[in-house]
Amino acid sequence: MVKKGQFFVDRWEPPIAAAMNDGKGLASSSGDYWVEQRRFALHTLRNLGVSRNIMEERIMEEFHLRFDNIKSDDVICAQDTFDLFTANVINRILYSYGFDEKNQERYFDLRKRMDEGNKNFSFIDACIPDVLLKIPYFKKRSEELMKPFNEVKDFLREQIVERMEAIESGKHEVDSEPNDFVDAFIVEMKRLEDNNQKSSFDLETLVADVLDLFIAGQDTTSNTLAWTVCFLMNAPDVIAKLREEVRSVTGGNRDLSQADKPNTPYLNAVINESQRLANIVPLNLFRKASEDVEVGGVVIRKGQVATALIGNIMCDEKYFKDAARFNPERYLLGEKLEAQTLPFSLGKRACLGESLARAELYLILGNLTQRYTLEVADSMPVAESENLNAFIRRPTPYNIRLVEIE
Numbered sequence: 256m257v258k259k260g261q262f263f264v265d266r267w268e269p270p271i272a273a274a275m276n277d278g279k280g281l282a283s284s285s286g287d288y289w290v291e292q293r294r295f296a297l298h299t300l301r302n303l304g305v306s307r308n309i310m311e312e313r314i315m316e317e318f319h320l321r322f323d324n325i326k327s328d329d330v331i332c333a334q335d336t337f338d339l340f341t342a343n344v345i346n347r348i349l350y351s352y353g354f355d356e357k358n359q360e361r362y363f364d365l366r367k368r369m370d371e372g373n374k375n376f377s378f379i380d381a382c383i384p385d386v387l388l389k390i391p392y393f394k395k396r397s398e399e400l401m402k403p404f405n406e407v408k409d410f411l412r413e414q415i416v417e418r419m420e421a422i423e424s425g426k427h428e429v430d431s432e433p434n435d436f437v438d439a440f441i442v443e444m445k446r447l448e449d450n451n452q453k454s455s456f457d458l459e460t461l462v463a464d465v466l467d468l469f470i471a472g473q474d475t476t477s478n479t480l481a482w483t484v485c486f487l488m489n490a491p492d493v494i495a496k497l498r499e500e501v502r503s504v505t506g507g508n509r510d511l512s513q514a515d516k517p518n519t520p521y522l523n524a525v526i527n528e529s530q531r532l533a534n535i536v537p538l539n540l541f542r543k544a545s546e547d548v549e550v551g552g553v554v555i556r557k558g559q560v561a562t563a564l565i566g567n568i569m570c571d572e573k574y575f576k577d578a579a580r581f582n583p584e585r586y587l588l589g590e591k592l593e594a595q596t597l598p599f600s601l602g603k604r605a606c607l608g609e610s611l612a613r614a615e616l617y618l619i620l621g622n623l624t625q626r627y628t629l630e631v632a633d634s635m636p637v638a639e640s641e642n643l644n645a646f647i648r649r650p651t652p653y654n655i656r657l658v659e660i661e
């Protein structure tokens with residue numbers, strides 16, 4: 256499939272989810288519409304600082320906000336902490352604000368319902384064909400499953416409409432270099448309209464793009480962080496080695512920065528191994544063949560659905576001996592296992608947020624372990640997924656205490 260990637264650029268969405276974005280946005284769309292939106296999103300994320308120091312500053316600002324005031328006897332829900340962290344990083348990119356004491360409750364309420372949705376949405380639901388969705392039982396199930404995501408969409412739309420009205424009335428000024436994704440999109444939409452240019456830029460597309468970035472930009476990274484901390488707590492020798500490496504690079508008196516990456520091979524190995532074992536999107540997202548194409552002796556007809564199972568690739572015993580074991584050292588043996596470690600998938604359709612996610616994982620995990628010991632709060636976290644059938648693997652919730660190292 257990789258060698259014939261040009262025939263698998265179009266997206267297929269399970270009918271149950273298709274109505275939500277109606278083929279719009281970044282993750283559900285295909286064809287010229289998708290090319291235009293993906294190019295715009297990548298360009299805008301770059302302008303807003305992703306892949307540059309500006310994003311590192313924002314991530315570290317959020318890190319300090321989240322962790323500086325934690326006391327050693329505070330019991331913290333790991334998943335909630337990482338959820339709020341990643342939500343704030345992406346929300347600042349989209350709307351220029353983060354969730355704080357004033358609006359945190361609204362966020363956690365939405366989060367809880369999205370988690371329920373993710374937990375209940377299984378591979379079987381993805382296989383329900385269009386015709387069955389008209390039958391009352393499946394219709395009801397589909398409405399229940401999609402309800403939390405539609406609520407999130409309404410929440411995001413409300414803020415977009417408010418922003419448009421504020422721009423219209425002069426209450427909100429857009430800088431020549433927009434400060435967030437929503438402003439950048441509105442500026443581009445207006446420019447194209449003024450030039451009478453036909454394009455994919457409209458309100459529904461903006462809402463769908465923001466929904467994709469808001470959802471894809473959170474769970475994925477926060478689940479990976481929660482899995483990694485869970486693996487680390489079960490492997491104290493790995494934490495000790497990791498901390499020693501990070502402290503030797505920073506001298507223990509400054510934050511770790513992405514510029515340090517070439518000097519932290521062990522941390523890089525821990526992240527690779529955690530992403531491999533966490534395997535958070537095992538089925539990948541689905542693609543659709545644009546022509547009849549033969550893969551491994553099987554002909555996939557035009558329009559048929561295909562996916563490269565990331566989960567299988569990352570636990571192939573041919574490359575990863577004793578694949579179920581957390582063993583970062585395997586990446587340090589010169590076997591170039593990074594090439595088989597594909598949490599973000601591959602090709603033109605690969606994850607759009609890879610740079611941002613990599614920056615968050617590196618900075619949080621490096622700085623967290625350099626500064627704190629990770630202590631068991633009630634019981635040792637168990638490295639098991641909350642729901643074996645879910646599309647996104649989320650670890651069973653656990654609490655920790657973070658004790659600052661003097």
Ligand code: HEM
Binds near residue numbers: 605
């Ligand atoms: C550890 C974190 C993450 C992982 C493991 C991950 C993984 C993935 C995977 C496997 C896909 C499907 C690619 C394919 O179809 O081949 C994907 C798509 C996508 N991801 Fe991520 N992702 C992560 C973080 C993020 C972040 C932070 C963002 C937002 C900034 C993001 C935005 C997207 C979008 C918009 C798509 C759809 C791209 C398209 O269809 O063109 N992801 N991601």
